[in-house]
Amino acid sequence: MVNILPGEEQQQLVESVADFLSDQLPVERLRSGGGEISRENDLWSEIIELGWFAMSLDEEQGGYGFPFADEVLMYREFGRYLLSPTILATRLALHAASFNKDAELADQLKTGKCRAAIGLIRPEASFGSEQASGTFYLIDSENIDVITIWNENGFGIFKREDFQSFLNVKSLDWSSMITVCQAENLAPEIWVDTKSMPLSQQAMILVSAMLAGNAEGTRDMAVEYAKLREQFGKPIGSFQAIKHHCANMAVRCETAWAQTLYAALALSEGLPSAQYDAHAARILTTDAAIKNGEVNIQVHGGIGFTAEAEPQLFLKRAHLYNQIGGNIRYHQNQLISLDNVDI
Amino acid sequence: MDLKFTAEDNLFREQVRSWLRDNIPREPRPVDGPEMRAFDAAWQLKQYEAGYAGMSWPKKYGGRDCSIVERLIWYEEYARAGAPWSGCMIIGLNHAGHIILSNGTEEQKEAHLNKILRGEEVWCQGFSEPGAGSDLAGLKTRAETDGDELVVNGTKIWTSFSSVADYQELLVRTAPLATKHKGLSCVICDMRTPGITVKPIETMVGHWHFAQIFYDDVRLPLKNVVGGLNNGWRVALDTLGVERAITCILDQVELIHALESLVTIAKKRKGPDGIRPAICDEEIAVRLATARAEVNALRSLTYMTVSRSQAGVVPGAEGSIIRLFYSELMQRIRRIAVDILGVDALDAEVEGGWPERYLDMFRATIAAGTSEIQRNIIGEQVLGLPR
Numbered sequence: 001m002v003n004i005l006p007g008e009e010q011q012q013l014v015e016s017v018a019d020f021l022s023d024q025l026p027v028e029r030l031r032s033g034g035g036e037i038s039r040e041n042d043l044w045s046e047i048i049e050l051g052w053f054a055m056s057l058d059e060e061q062g063g064y065g066f067p068f069a070d071e072v073l074m075y076r077e078f079g080r081y082l083l084s085p086t087i088l089a090t091r092l093a094l095h096a097a098s099f100n101k102d103a104e105l106a107d108q109l110k111t112g113k114c115r116a117a118i119g120l121i122r123p124e125a126s127f128g129s130e131q132a133s134g135t136f137y138l139i140d141s142e143n144i145d146v147i148t149i150w151n152e153n154g155f156g157i158f159k160r161e162d163f164q165s166f167l168n169v170k171s172l173d174w175s176s177m178i179t180v181c182q183a184e185n186l187a188p189e190i191w192v193d194t195k196s197m198p199l200s201q202q203a204m205i206l207v208s209a210m211l212a213g214n215a216e217g218t219r220d221m222a223v224e225y226a227k228l229r230e231q232f233g234k235p236i237g238s239f240q241a242i243k244h245h246c247a248n249m250a251v252r253c254e255t256a257w258a259q260t261l262y263a264a265l266a267l268s269e270g271l272p273s274a275q276y277d278a279h280a281a282r283i284l285t286t287d288a289a290i291k292n293g294e295v296n297i298q299v300h301g302g303i304g305f306t307a308e309a310e311p312q313l314f315l316k317r318a319h320l321y322n323q324i325g326g327n328i329r330y331h332q333n334q335l336i337s338l339d340n341v342d343i
Numbered sequence: 344m345d346l347k348f349t350a351e352d353n354l355f356r357e358q359v360r361s362w363l364r365d366n367i368p369r370e371p372r373p374v375d376g377p378e379m380r381a382f383d384a385a386w387q388l389k390q391y392e393a394g395y396a397g398m399s400w401p402k403k404y405g406g407r408d409c410s411i412v413e414r415l416i417w418y419e420e421y422a423r424a425g426a427p428w429s430g431c432m433i434i435g436l437n438h439a440g441h442i443i444l445s446n447g448t449e450e451q452k453e454a455h456l457n458k459i460l461r462g463e464e465v466w467c468q469g470f471s472e473p474g475a476g477s478d479l480a481g482l483k484t485r486a487e488t489d490g491d492e493l494v495v496n497g498t499k500i501w502t503s504f505s506s507v508a509d510y511q512e513l514l515v516r517t518a519p520l521a522t523k524h525k526g527l528s529c530v531i532c533d534m535r536t537p538g539i540t541v542k543p544i545e546t547m548v549g550h551w552h553f554a555q556i557f558y559d560d561v562r563l564p565l566k567n568v569v570g571g572l573n574n575g576w577r578v579a580l581d582t583l584g585v586e587r588a589i590t591c592i593l594d595q596v597e598l599i600h601a602l603e604s605l606v607t608i609a610k611k612r613k614g615p616d617g618i619r620p621a622i623c624d625e626e627i628a629v630r631l632a633t634a635r636a637e638v639n640a641l642r643s644l645t646y647m648t649v650s651r652s653q654a655g656v657v658p659g660a661e662g663s664i665i666r667l668f669y670s671e672l673m674q675r676i677r678r679i680a681v682d683i684l685g686v687d688a689l690d691a692e693v694e695g696g697w698p699e700r701y702l703d704m705f706r707a708t709i710a711a712g713t714s715e716i717q718r719n720i721i722g723e724q725v726l727g728l729p730r
Contacts, residue, residue, distance in 0.1 A: 002649065235729050237729055240715075246721075247719075255643075258644040258646070329629070335632040335635055
């Protein structure tokens, strides 16, 4: 049976996640902005209780053994509610620690005693299994113990305290704290190379899911606004220009999400096209999130340009997510260098 | 959720793959005239005799009536094998046959369906008019009842294959103009009926099979009406959601092959700087990479639609999303080809005719619902925006 759609149980899982998020972490929480760490931190113990980090970890390793596709569905909701990528960092670190049989670190991550955040590689920095050197960006890393950084070679967990010269920049994304720092021949605490475990492909697809959720958020916001806002005696959504903006958003969402689902299943089933399909998903979801974010501002007119309104929150988050694990240009370069194995 | 094909599916895939490999015509398809029709008819008959015609049609009329997944597999393998497109058989197979199957009388079904599957009948469509394109419901070709006949007067345009067609699914006005789409009927028109004049139209590509058709007191039997008088709008514009979605996989696999052949060309030919291969030009590389992502997404979209159909969800306006995406993607890919070829694109036949294919693709966002109309449909029927 070929079926890339979520079944009933999966829909229930999605609903329970969405209910929690709309209740505890609604998008309005980010309106104050100004670089404060978002409220997820306050809810960390509850999130741990919900088992979100260990969803797709094998049961033998202390996880819940859910299919990867289920996790992808959850991350779409995380994206829709503009969650900090810290949740992704913790999930990835947990899987890496478990794979490396570091039971102590795995346990600390699972119970919240050790906390992880995302690190980004600046272009001239070097990054590999032996060391990291140069300039890095850390996202929401205050009170964080370990940093997760990866590229096509592999995935590394580093101790935050081993980085130097921390400096908080004025973040483009007001909902996040961006810290620039230096590394000098920094050895990872844990290293997993992509050949032994598809962690970077999983990361690619999970980020894609977050971008997809983000893109759907702006599509829905624009459509909602187009139905309500009236000018010239009618809802602006009845004017073709606005209608077509919304239609374009819908097309971007549908194509990007279908590809994300397919990539998730291709990876789970170990299909030869998984890497290729994952890059494809990452490219399309990024394009969807950023373009939809931009058009959503446009559809909102003057209001869209204000700090108080939500369109700017989504757009800025989209740009943040885009940089995780390499931005869209990186993935385009990767995709053109691969062979299409389905031919 | 899974992408697993069963053992039976895989066996079926092997069977069709080897049959196609052994049986597809190797000579090039003639693009015009009686040779073209003969080629298309012969290939269609061959498929019919092997049991591969009318994959979703009832066995009673010669169809195979196989499962959705088997149809998906058939179209995937068909495209992988590089089998020729159905050519002038396409309207009979993809549209006219379906509407007769869903709405026709038993007499109409017996008269046409099997012949369509055997490649013995060629069909065309008579929908658009010079004054009725996007606003199709405003069409004016009228049919007046006279005893047991309809007398047709008017004109149709953009009809493909009308010069080789035996029959036409003709949309005519049988009630006053004010009733718009409620006054239309779909009638089977024998193209040999006296009073029909076919005037070919040359396209910007130089060939295709467009024509304008003039109807001068053309008498058609009333019993040729399909689905009842004044019911033509619903009958003729049946979106054929499920089958449309599945056959899209054929287009998608073909597009993957076309794109990959373009990537090969880009690796082989010198690019804009005259030194490195075209693929080293970053702008070309990025556009090719994005096209690769989009072509795979098209496949995923089709799988999603198939999944929905299997779950019993009748495909509706979301079909417009795939159609719009596909048509614009095809155009983008053809445009990349022109940019890769650089000055050589001035030779319309270079590299198997990519530049001509670029010109040919302007119709993709115009025919069968312009992209502007598709966006209106998506906005209104999928997103619920007001008219």
